[in-house]
Amino acid sequence: MPGILRLFLRIRNYYFHPEKELARRLRNLIGFTPAYLDLFKLAFFHKSTFTSRDYAISNNERLEFLGDAVLSTIVAEYLFTKYPNSDEGFLTKMRSKIVKRNSLDEIADRMGLDMLLSHYNSTRLSRSMLGNALEALVGAIYVEKGYEYTKDYVINRILRRYLNIHELEHFDDNYKSQLLEWCQKHGHTVDYKVLSRYKSDKRDKFKVAVFVDGKKVGTADDFNKKSAEQMASERAMYALKILPPPNGKQIPEETEGQEDDLDKD
Structure with a gap:
């Protein structure tokens, strides 16, 4: 699309589009007014919003697919540059900690994407x-602005704003191992x-x-059984109060009220 036409669309979307409020919210969120x-x-x-097959592709799954790939590439490049002396195993674990589902869910929540999701x-x-939705948003930014802008956005507006990379270096996200160790210690x-x-x-999806x-102290669903076990273990650790709820939030529904009489002493 020619630059002059893109500029025209951005001006129209910001001032005259029926959904100009969305355009303005997005500008605050992503740093520019979208042409698309x-x-x-x-x-x-x-x-899940659509029931008709006519709307089978009118959802965020394709953008999510693209955004997932772009986000993973950007994070890999960022870590490769940041840790020039670290081996592949360390880089892989760090990337996994950053782009895992729970981490992205938490970041998206702090970004306020829940309000946009609720609206639509x-x-x-x-x-x-x-x-x-966060992955889909990254995909949309990539389509309109290209790789370099998207990389700058992910690094400066997501990674550096919502993650403490140095804390992640020492963060143990193997919740299953932690839960097993705690249970062995306390009988x-x-x-x-x-x-x-x-x-x-x-x-195939596993519950x-x-x-x-x-x-039962924790449940989770995932396409990978090992991932589901990790998620269920994390929720169990919140329910048993081994871990404090993230950012002071309520324990997820799957685990609320499951503490029973287990004693941590």
């Missing part, structure tokens, strides 16, 4: 929709069970629960 406003709007439409979706929001038994296996987007002394 409908593309950015699409980033906040979850597939009639269904009840799940926490995973936040991280998906509790721990067990993991697959509650169900079902199809989601034509892929996993973790039981401590026979009591």
Whole structure:
């Protein structure tokens, strides 16, 4: 698109578009007024909003796919430059800590993406929709502004603003290992069970629960069983008050009220 036409569309979207308020909110969020406003709007439409097959691609999944790849590349390049003497294993673990689902969900929440999702979706929001929307937003920025702008945005407006990279270096996100160690130390038994296996987007998805002394203390769903076990372990650690809820937030629904009488002493 010629630059003059793009400039015209941005001016129109900011001052005259029926959804100019969205254009202005996006400007505050991403640093520019989008020319492709409908593309950015699409980033906040979850597939559950639509029931008709006619709208099968009118959601943020394609943008999420693109944004996931772009985000992973940017983070990999950033870490490669930041840690010139670190090996591949360290870089891989660091990237995983940054782009894992829980981390992206938390960042998206702090960015205020929940408000935009609530505006464009009639269904009840799940926490995973936040991280998906963030990836879709990154994809939309990449489509309109290209790689260099997107890289600058991710590094300066996301990584440096919402993450403490140095703390992540020493952060242990192997919650399953931590829970097993805690249970062994305090004389509790721990067990993991697959509650169900079902199809989601034509892929197998696992619902996993973790039981401590026979009591269910955390559940999670994921396409990867090991990832679901990690997520369930994290929720169990919040429920058992081994870990404080992130940023003082309430324990997720799956684990609320599951502390029972387990003693940490």
